[in-house]
Amino acid sequence: MDSNQNILEYIDSQNLWSETKVYKRNEFIKTKGSIDTNSYFIVEGSVRIFIHHEEEEKIIRFGYKNSLVAALDSFLTNEPSPFIIQAIKKTTVKVLKKKTFDKLMNTIPEMRNEWHRRLEELALQQTEREIDILTNSPRERYLRVLKRSPQLFQEIPNKYIASYLRMSPETLSRMKKS
Numbered sequence: 001m002d003s004n005q006n007i008l009e010y011i012d013s014q015n016l017w018s019e020t021k022v023y024k025r026n027e028f029i030k031t032k033g034s035i036d037t038n039s040y041f042i043v044e045g046s047v048r049i050f051i052h053h054e055e056e057e058k059i060i061r062f063g064y065k066n067s068l069v070a071a072l073d074s075f076l077t078n079e080p081s082p083f084i085i086q087a088i089k090k091t092t093v094k095v096l097k098k099k100t101f102d103k104l105m106n107t108i109p110e111m112r113n114e115w116h117r118r119l120e121e122l123a124l125q126q127t128e129r130e131i132d133i134l135t136n137s138p139r140e141r142y143l144r145v146l147k148r149s150p151q152l153f154q155e156i157p158n159k160y161i162a163s164y165l166r167m168s169p170e171t172l173s174r175m176k177k178s
Contacts, residue, residue, distance in 0.1 A: 017094040023087035030085040037098035045091025064155040
């Protein structure tokens, strides 16, 4: 069982979620420049995490059923974040407050150790993604994401996947056909 799952099972068993919220399609969970120290467990639906750069949206990450998402920079620092979290379709999330999370991490060393392992995995994934974007062709990026996250192509519209892969929707469409 992965570390994320152990933490989530414990949070469920102790009923530590502060609330369950439903977001409509295209509704914002977090807006640019806001402070958001919550974590969100996606029960149903999907979200995108992105920034605006030079009049363009740059998708950083996706979240879909059974994943945990947050504006990680704001979550860790309690500072404003440029990240935007938006529901792609109707999305139900369970909300975990930072105060509750911190208490859990400070009282149960095993959970803290698992959280640190999860953060290390996330850092490695982000590094791999950066290398992909900087050095690999669009086709190589597409094939790597398809292998690493096949569910992405079931949950997320092509226009968002294309943005994530830093290519046009037409290029992605051609790759999927070939």
